[in-house]
Amino acid sequence: MGALDPSVIHRQTVQQLQEVFLRMNSPEWDLALKEKPENVVRAAARQLLAVQRARLGLENAELADIQAKLAANEEALEQGRIEVRNALQKLAQIEAVLESVASFLGVVSRVVSLA
């Protein structure tokens, strides 16, 4: 049996913590705690905070990992945007040159017809 991919283990751990967190906020959990002694209620509160902290930390790590990979794409994306914009400018330049040539020819034709 091959070793599990660390990112898969990480994701599964996050999912497990999310499930525990939901269980500890459910009506069933609150009902079960209602009749328990003070020390159990206190321990449950500390556990809930610990689960929430672990969940926030691991979820942040998961997002940071993806964000780092996305950031590695940014230079290529920006380069693509510049090249596409340049292609668009080339199209616009052709139009501008043709318009100015037509306008220039209009002037020349008036001069030629006057001559």
Added chain:
Amino acid sequence: MPFSRNRWGCQASSLLIGIALGCLTLASCGAARTNHFRQFTQAGVAYSDAVGTLLDETGDAAIAADSMVLVKTRPSLSREERQQAILEHNQLLRERLALLQDLKRHARLLRAYFEALGALAESDAPSGIGAASEGVVTEMGKLHPAIANAKIRDVAVSSFVGSVTTIVVGRFKAAALEKELQERAPIIERELDLQQAALSAVARQLRTDLQAQLLQQESNVVVLPYQGNESLPAGWAGRRREVLQAHASLASADAAADAARELKVAFVALSEGRFHLVDVPRLIEDINQIVTLMENVSGQAEESE
């Protein structure tokens, strides 16, 4: 030699028909392909916009769920424990908000890329260039009547020069889009895979934060009052209905990841020269459902406080 002239005339006319048909084929293929690009880039821009809104909502949901936990556990903690908890949780949430901001900034960059691609696909420069070249021929005609009167068979040059130029420039536009696709395809494909991974993670977090709030509302305003000996508060049945119905809407949290997946499928189709319709309004509607759900959850939380 009349016979020879006729034969030349037939060959010239066949050649003209061939050129005309070729131009029409090129124009229709190029136009269809450019439309695919346009449709894809519109979906990309719409997706990037919706992701920005979703990331804002995700941050709000994370803070709301964490506050709920802090409030719930506060009576059971010592002063030192409360101090430690609030500082640590604030720090973790600051990190979360910074990460969501980074993802949002990246979504804006992706949007700028799609926008540039869309501007090229939607550029009306080819038709403008066609009109401009017609103008050149007209002006040249004034200089030299032979140009204005020039004909191929019985068709005046000035009558078709504009449309041929449009087709040629249209092909240039399509070629520029194809070049971009070839050069950037692996990056965009990887980008869309990462978007899907990011939004799956964000959707799971958002769903957990919203579900936890709904469960607490169910506990506080529905289950515990009913289980207790006190008389039920006014409007109990209505709030019960709202909370239970909101649970059913939680599935919409996955819409963003579905939208990223759909965009990737459309991109692969575009790369392979196939057409895949991306239903942009439906994608946006799905993502916006989450915003509606968030508003419902926040509204109920305020009512139960």
